[in-house]
Amino acid sequence: MADIEENLINHIARFLEINEHDANEILTYFKVIEIAKKKNLLSEGKICKSNYFVSKGCLRMFFINEKGVEQTIQFALENWWIADYTSFSSQKPADFYIQAVEKSAILALDFLSQDKLLREFPQMERYFRFIHQRAHAASQFRIKNLYELSSEERYHQFTKRYPEFVQRIPQYLLASFLGLTPEYLSEIKSKRIS
Amino acid sequence: MADIEENLINHIARFLEINEHDANEILTYFKVIEIAKKKNLLSEGKICKSNYFVSKGCLRMFFINEKGVEQTIQFALENWWIADYTSFSSQKPADFYIQAVEKSAILALDFLSQDKLLREFPQMERYFRFIHQRAHAASQFRIKNLYELSSEERYHQFTKRYPEFVQRIPQYLLASFLGLTPEYLSEIKSKRIS
Numbered sequence: 001m002a003d004i005e006e007n008l009i010n011h012i013a014r015f016l017e018i019n020e021h022d023a024n025e026i027l028t029y030f031k032v033i034e035i036a037k038k039k040n041l042l043s044e045g046k047i048c049k050s051n052y053f054v055s056k057g058c059l060r061m062f063f064i065n066e067k068g069v070e071q072t073i074q075f076a077l078e079n080w081w082i083a084d085y086t087s088f089s090s091q092k093p094a095d096f097y098i099q100a101v102e103k104s105a106i107l108a109l110d111f112l113s114q115d116k117l118l119r120e121f122p123q124m125e126r127y128f129r130f131i132h133q134r135a136h137a138a139s140q141f142r143i144k145n146l147y148e149l150s151s152e153e154r155y156h157q158f159t160k161r162y163p164e165f166v167q168r169i170p171q172y173l174l175a176s177f178l179g180l181t182p183e184y185l186s187e188i189k190s191k192r193i194s
Numbered sequence: 195m196a197d198i199e200e201n202l203i204n205h206i207a208r209f210l211e212i213n214e215h216d217a218n219e220i221l222t223y224f225k226v227i228e229i230a231k232k233k234n235l236l237s238e239g240k241i242c243k244s245n246y247f248v249s250k251g252c253l254r255m256f257f258i259n260e261k262g263v264e265q266t267i268q269f270a271l272e273n274w275w276i277a278d279y280t281s282f283s284s285q286k287p288a289d290f291y292i293q294a295v296e297k298s299a300i301l302a303l304d305f306l307s308q309d310k311l312l313r314e315f316p317q318m319e320r321y322f323r324f325i326h327q328r329a330h331a332a333s334q335f336r337i338k339n340l341y342e343l344s345s346e347e348r349y350h351q352f353t354k355r356y357p358e359f360v361q362r363i364p365q366y367l368l369a370s371f372l373g374l375t376p377e378y379l380s381e382i383k384s385k386r387i388s
Binding site: 061063065066071073074084085086088089095096118122123125126128129132133134135136137138139140141142143144146147148179 | 255257259260265267268278279280282283289290312316317319320322323326327328329330331332333334335336337338340341342373
């Protein structure tokens with residue numbers, strides 16, 4: 001089993017018992033995608049055909065706002081799943097773009113393959129239930145923050161929770177995610193250091 | 195089977211096949227709660243012990259912000275589930291309050307009962323996977339709106355999508371959800387009519 005696939009199996013094994021035979025069978029439903037930095041896996045108006053597991057690298061989801069500016073709403077690092085779930089569930093056009101922040105290795109599970117996988121291996125329902133429940137919990141926390149905190153407070157909270165991630169991603173993307181201009185982000189950072 | 199329970203079984207039956215025997219067994223894991231308007235099911239700092247299905251009525255989730263004002267982040271009408279999922283999953287203190295907007299009939303599934311239910315009836319993993327996947331999709335749309343739209347635009351979008359709901363809930367709660375003062379909401383509404 002290659003590293004790319006092994007990461008997924010290890011992740012599934014955190015939530016349920018899985019033997020080697022089933023692990024190999026489950027992997028046949030996935031397609032490995034190696035994607036270069038800044039390349040898109042999904043574009044607005046296209047159908048989100050797959051649910052993506054990040055094995056290596058980092059993806060982001062964004063939309064283009066009225067001013068024509070990319071607004072990042074979500075990052076997915078190693079062991080995270082990402083998709084436009086409205087588009088994926090309905091197989092209708094997406095509201096979002098999904099793009100590689102770094103050169104990444106992805107396992108893609110397309111809509112029909114996911115359906116087949118879940119019928120063949122119903123224990124995978126439990127895995128995906130955990131994934132979505134965790135994402136649901138994270139989004140409640142996220143929405144609270146969007147109501148409660150200023151952009152500057154969000155920056156401080158984010159750097160405190162995810163210091164390595166803040167080092168890893170380009171600062172203009174972090175600014176976009178936090179709803180700041182890159183200039184204002186520099187200002188906050190310089191204030192902090194001084 | 196009483197109406198309160200029947201609503202849940204009908205909802206489960208939208209996602210999976212369920213026979214009468216299993217339906218009755220599944221219901222034994224739930225507790226019926228009748229709750230008066232403005233009473234809390236959960237308070238900040240307490241553990242969110244249950245996952246709540248709204249059979250009749252309406253609940254809302256809110257937190258109290260720095261200014262001491264209640265900020266509503268979510269409503270749950272009939273057939274919706276609601277919980278502080280971070281607190282529920284970890285059985286640690288909650289960040290949120292859950293309160294009845296109207297006199298409501300709720301089916302509560304406590305943490306250990308949910309665990310037992312899912313082990314006894316693994317097909318219910320599929321049901322909860324759908325519930326959380328749908329909520330995950332809704333939260334992506336919601337977060338996009340929080341970045342993209344002004345409070346006034348959110349009001350117009352909300353009334354267009356959920357006209358009956360806007361009629362049904364008290365206007366000060368709608369204002370809180372949209373991040374508006376009740377006065378500003380009145381102003382927007384009067385502009386629209388004039």
